Amino acid sequence: MKIRKTFIITLLTISATFGSLIAMAQKDTIKLRQEVEVTKAYQPTVSEAEKINDIPKIKAEPVEAPTFDYSIFSKPIFSTFDPSPVAAAKMVGEPKPTMEMGLLKLGLGNYLTPYGELFFNSQPDKNSNFGMHFKHFSSYGKIKLLNDDRVKAPESENVAEIFGEKFFRRSTLSGSLSFDRKAFTYYGYTGDLLTDEMKEAMIPYYQDKQYFAKGTADISLKSGKLPATDFNYDFGLNYHFVRSKTGQTENQLLLSGDVHKKFGKTTGLLNASLTYYTADSLINNFSGSFGPKQQILIKANPSLMWKTDVARLQVGLNSTIVFDDDADAAMLFWPKVKAEWSPVPQILTLFAGVDGHLQHNTYSNIATENPYVDPFHDVKNTNYKYIVSGGLKGKLSQKTNYVAEASYSKVNDQHFYMLYGRDVMNLSATGPRSLNNTFDWVYDDLKLLKISAEVMHSVSENFSLHLQGNYYSYELETISKAWQMPNFDATFSGIYKPTEQLKFTTDIFVVGKRTALVSEPVFSSAPSMTVAMDPIIDLNVGGEYQFNKSLSFFTKLNNFGFQRYEQWLGYTNRSLSWLAGISYSF
Numbered sequence: 033m034k035i036r037k038t039f040i041i042t043l044l045t046i047s048a049t050f051g052s053l054i055a056m057a058q059k060d061t062i063k064l065r066q067e068v069e070v071t072k073a074y075q076p077t078v079s080e081a082e083k084i085n086d087i088p089k090i091k092a093e094p095v096e097a098p099t100f101d102y103s104i105f106s107k108p109i110f111s112t113f114d115p116s117p118v119a120a121a122k123m124v125g126e127p128k129p130t131m132e133m134g135l136l137k138l139g140l141g142n143y144l145t146p147y148g149e150l151f152f153n154s155q156p157d158k159n160s161n162f163g164m165h166f167k168h169f170s171s172y173g174k175i176k177l178l179n180d181d182r183v184k185a186p187e188s189e190n191v192a193e194i195f196g197e198k199f200f201r202r203s204t205l206s207g208s209l210s211f212d213r214k215a216f217t218y219y220g221y222t223g224d225l226l227t228d229e230m231k232e233a234m235i236p237y238y239q240d241k242q243y244f245a246k247g248t249a250d251i252s253l254k255s256g257k258l259p260a261t262d263f264n265y266d267f268g269l270n271y272h273f274v275r276s277k278t279g280q281t282e283n284q285l286l287l288s289g290d291v292h293k294k295f296g297k298t299t300g301l302l303n304a305s306l307t308y309y310t311a312d313s314l315i316n317n318f319s320g321s322f323g324p325k326q327q328i329l330i331k332a333n334p335s336l337m338w339k340t341d342v343a344r345l346q347v348g349l350n351s352t353i354v355f356d357d358d359a360d361a362a363m364l365f366w367p368k369v370k371a372e373w374s375p376v377p378q379i380l381t382l383f384a385g386v387d388g389h390l391q392h393n394t395y396s397n398i399a400t401e402n403p404y405v406d407p408f409h410d411v412k413n414t415n416y417k418y419i420v421s422g423g424l425k426g427k428l429s430q431k432t433n434y435v436a437e438a439s440y441s442k443v444n445d446q447h448f449y450m451l452y453g454r455d456v457m458n459l460s461a462t463g464p465r466s467l468n469n470t471f472d473w474v475y476d477d478l479k480l481l482k483i484s485a486e487v488m489h490s491v492s493e494n495f496s497l498h499l500q501g502n503y504y505s506y507e508l509e510t511i512s513k514a515w516q517m518p519n520f521d522a523t524f525s526g527i528y529k530p531t532e533q534l535k536f537t538t539d540i541f542v543v544g545k546r547t548a549l550v551s552e553p554v555f556s557s558a559p560s561m562t563v564a565m566d567p568i569i570d571l572n573v574g575g576e577y578q579f580n581k582s583l584s585f586f587t588k589l590n591n592f593g594f595q596r597y598e599q600w601l602g603y604t605n606r607s608l609s610w611l612a613g614i615s616y617s618f
Contacts, residue, residue: 042463145172186216244275244399268288282408316358331352383424387419516545537575570590
C-alpha cells in the first residue's frame with residue numbers, strides 16, 4: 033500500500049503540472065511548422081555535438097518514405113549490452129520515392145511469406161498533421177536446424193497505429209495510439225536429432241505457440257526552436273500494456289521531462305522521469321514465488337554545460353530511486369561528465385566522458401531482447417556503475433566521416449542466457465530426461481572493454497558505403513564465459529543508384545564466435561556442457577525499380593550466402609529467403 037500511495041501522490045503532482053503546460057501551449061498564436069510526417073521532405077538532424085557537415089549527399093527525393101523491414105528476426109540480433117554507443121557518423125540515407133499522401137507496399141516470398149504495409153498521412157489544416165500505419169508480415173515455412181531436423185517455425189507481426197500533431201507558435205503537441213502483436217513458436221532445440229516422440233517427451237515447450245501483444249498510448253509537448261535563453265522543454269506521457277499467450281501481463285506508465293535554459297554562459301539541464309511498472313504471472317527473482325511484481329523508478333539527471341565554438345563541457349549527476357515491493361528502497365548515483373574539443377573544427381574532434389545508469393529490465397524488454405526466454409521470466413535490473421569512454425571523430429576527407437571510441441565499464445547484475453538440461457546427451461539412460469528450449473539466465477558482475485569504429489564514405493552522389501565494427505573483452509567475476517555474447521561484430525552496408533529508376537542495397541553482418549552453456553541442475557551429477565557457436569556471415573541484397581512517379585517494384589534477398597547459423601542456441605535462422613513486391617504511392 034505504501035508504494036501505491038507514494039505513486040498516487042507523485043502522479044497527481046506531475047499530472048497537474050503537465051496539464052497546465054498543455055493549456056499554456058494551446059494559448060499560443062498558431063503558426064505553421066514544416067514537420068509533416070509523410071507529405072513533406074524530412075532531413076534527419078543531429079545535435080551540435082555530433083554534427084559533421086559538408087559530406088556529399090546521395091541525391092534525395094522530396095519525401096522520407098517509411099523504411100521496409102523484411103523480417104521480425106531478419107538480422108543477427110544480439111543483446112551485446114552497449115553502455116556507451118558510438119555516435120554514428122552522419123551521412124544521408126538512401127533515396128526516397130516520391131509520395132503524395134500515402135504509400136502501399138505488397139509483397140510475397142518463399143516460406144509462404146505474405147507482406148502488406150500501408151502508410152497514410154494528411155493535413156486537416158496548415159497547423160496540424162494526422163497519419164496512420166498498418167502492417168502485416170507472416171511466414172509459415174519450415175526451418176532446418178543444425179542437427180538436420182526440419183521443424184515448423186511460423187511467425188507473424190501485425191501493427192496498427194495512428195498519430196497526430198498540433199503546431200503552435202512556440203510548441204508542438206503530439207500524440208499516438210499503437211498496437212503491435214508478434215507471434216511465433218518455440219521451434220528450436222540443441223543436441224542430436226530427436227524423434228517426434230522424444231521431442232514431445234523431453235522438451236517442455238516444443239512447438240508451443242507464443243505471442244506478445246502490446247498497446248501503447250503516447251502524448252508529448254515539445255517547445256519549438258527557441259533561443260537558448262528561453263525555457264526549452266520536452267514533456268511526455270507514455271502508457272503501454274503487454275499481454276503474452278502464456279498469461280503474463282505488463283503495465284507501465286512513464287512521465288518524462290527534459291528541460292534546459294541558458295543563464296549567461298552556463299546552460300542548466302534537467303532530464304527527469306517517473307516510471308510506474310507492474311507485471312503479473314511471473315516467477316519472482318527475489319522470492320521464487322509465482323505472482324505479481326511492482327516497481328517505481330524516479331530518475332533525476334541534472335547537469336551544467338559550458339560551450340564555445342570549439343569546445344563543450346557538461347558536468348552533472350545521474351540519480352535513480354527504486355521502490356520495489358519485494359526489496360528495500362534503493363537510491364543510486366552516478367557521475368555524468370562529457371567533454372569535447374575540436375582542435376581542427378569539422379575535421380577532428382576529441383571527446384571523453386564518464387557516465388552510469390540503471391537499466392530497467394522489464395518483462396517486455398527482456399522478451400524483445402530474447403523472445404525464446406522462459407515466459408515466466410523476472411530479470412534483475414542491471415547497474416552500469418561507471419562507463420569511462422573517449423575517442424575521436426571527424427572527416428578524413430570531404431567524402432569520408434569517421435568515429436572511433438573506446439569505453440571501459442563496470443557492470444553489476446548483467447544477465448547471460450543459458451539452457452537447463454538433464455541427461456540430454458545420454459539417451460540410453462533410464463529415468464526422466466528433459467531438455468529446455470526456453471532460456472534461463474545467470475548473473476555476473478563484470479568489466480567490459482569495448483572498442484568501436486565507424487566509417488561512412490560517399491563515393492559519389494549516387495553511391496555510399498558504411499562500415500561499422502565493435503570489439504568486446506569481458507572480465508567476469510564468477511562465470512567462465514560471457515554466454516552467447518560475441519567477441520566482435522561488424523556491419524558493411526552500401527547503397528548504389530546507377531540511374532534515377534534503379535537502386536541497389538547490400539548489407540553484410542559478421543558476428544564472431546560465441547560460447548553457449550547447457551547446464552545441469554545443481555542436484556545432478558552430470559557435468560554441464562558448453563557449445564561452440566560458429567561465426568556468422570550474413571549477406572543481404574536488395575533492389576528497387578521506380579517504374580513511374582507512383583509505382584515501383586522491389587525485391588529483397590536475405591542470407592544470400594545460404595548460411596545456417598543460430599541466433600540463440602538451438603534456434604537456427606532461415607536459409608536463403610526472398611521477398612518481391614510493389615510499392616504504390618498516392
